[in-house]
């Protein structure tokens with residue numbers, strides 16, 4: 417029985433372990449920022465069962481109606497369950513145990529059976545060559561000692577057996593139940609021995625957990641990033657925290673049919689591959705009705721509150737018969753429309769994507785768009801992006817050349833960026849593309865997609881309640897924000913051109929040691945890392961310059977005739 421259980425565990429964790437690898441990269445480093453972490457199958461299941469109960473209770477008590485007031489979704493405070501999503505690894509940011517987060521609950525169940533992401537990186541690094549295997553590795557281990565300080569001797573002896581050198585050791589009383597002390601040990605030893613050491617320590621019952629903490633000096637490679645538009649097939653990692661299955665505040669949380677429908681539409685995105693036409697959806701009358709309500713309200717508010725560029729593109733979408741009140745536009749039609757105006761295209765997305773994946777697609781002028789519709793009980797605000805948000809919020813400005821370029825530049829800056837830079841870029845994205853305000857003849861206008869698709873928030877943003885600040889990438893990029901309620905702070909850009917200029921100057925201060933360029937003919941991102949490549953580009957530019965100079969000459973010539 418125990419063996420069967422262990423086997424089952426192994427299978428489950430094997431899924432966890434291979435999840436990122438299957439998707440083309442070795443570790444969690446590529447996709448994840450902060451809470452944008454893969455939910456392990458286990459965490460997700462636990463969460464689901466807790467929520468299942470909550471949902472049953474909600475259904476019993478007719479809780480659904482409590483969530484909705486005047487059609488605006490009201491967050492119901494702190495009654496959401498406390499199960500954490502994502503894997504919370506211990507971190508020793510400044511290398512001291514006292515400051516390290518010791519709540520490694522998620523790792524507890526699986527550490528006997530599988531490798532953590534750090535260990536996968538370590539193994540990959542070691543497996544590159546025999547030199548790599550023998551390379552000296554600095555590492556920090558966090559050990560939970562069940563039986564008190566006596567176990568320290570065992571730790572030191574085992575490290576010695578594997579020819580490791582202890583560089584730092586500290587202990588503290590543990591907060592983990594059943595564990596007396598935690599020990600933080602920093603060691604230096606060959607990678608292969610480090611792997612063996614961890615295995616060996618894990619076999620001892622004296623330890624309730626053995627965790628490899630730091631990854632930063634194991635692999636200093638640039639995080640993986642897509643090089644060709646088809647690589648975006650791998651950039652579809654979801655953050656599930658606002659899915660109706662998992663978010664108690666989601667207006668569809670207690671509506672089984674809604675959750676089914678949302679899932680069914682998300683399947684299309686999971687199956688989608690580069691080059692496929694985007695499948696049409698036969699939207700129901702209810703879904704079209706929700707669209708119509710939002711569409712008509714936007715139509716009412718837009719003349720006064722939306723920026724000039726938004727209105728111009730909106731009219732074009734109406735003229736092309738794509739934006740009409742009675743039916744939701746199909747993504748494929750929208751994609752062809754955008755392609756003609758700015759070269760942007762759409763890909764279907766199954767939900768809220770991790771910032772890294774989402775931003776990466778912008779580098780290719782690809783916008784990942786959800787296809788399901790918000791719950792009809794809450795047309796004027798929803799906690800996760802849906803196609804009404806994408807269509808009414810994002811699409812018009814993606815048809816504007818200057819804005820399209822701004823979006824692509826954020827995307828290009830994100831390729832190969834560090835986690836903390838991704839965090840900053842997505843914060844800039846948040847306060848511009850999603851929630852940006854701008855000036856037009858001394859008047860405030862909205863250009864942010866989450867304002868233009870949420871009438872509730874639009875009116876809030878333009879009221880005297882929130883604080884307004886001038887957009888300045890250096891400070892905007894580090895402004896903390898939450899994504900559950902209306903924003904308390906908005907940033908005001910002078911114009912798109914001005915925002916682009918400021919953004920470019922700021923981006924050039926980022927740490928990435930190379931420049932990238934998108935080649936629209938091949939849909940490839942080129943890394944400008946050789947003189948040859950640069951010379952080819954200069955030659956192309958010279959040809960362009962020649963054509964432009966000729967054009968000027970011709971115009972001048974005809975002028976004088």
Ligand SMILES: C[C@H](O)[C@H](O)[C@H]1CNc2nc(N)[nH]c(=O)c2N1
Pocket residue numbers: 765767768769770771774775784785786801841842845846850
């Ligand atoms: C980049 C930034 O985090 C931003 O809020 C992204 C995140 N993921 C997303 N995912 C989808 N499907 N749609 C979006 O608009 C976004 N926005």
Ligand SMILES: N[C@@H](Cc1ccc(O)cc1)C(=O)O
Pocket residue numbers: 796797798799800801802804805850866869870899
């Ligand atoms: N709140 C937006 C939808 C949205 C949700 C989350 C986001 O990250 C972005 C947009 C609306 O109601 O239209």
Ligand SMILES: [Fe+2]
Pocket residue numbers: 801805809810850865866
């Ligand atoms: Fe959005």
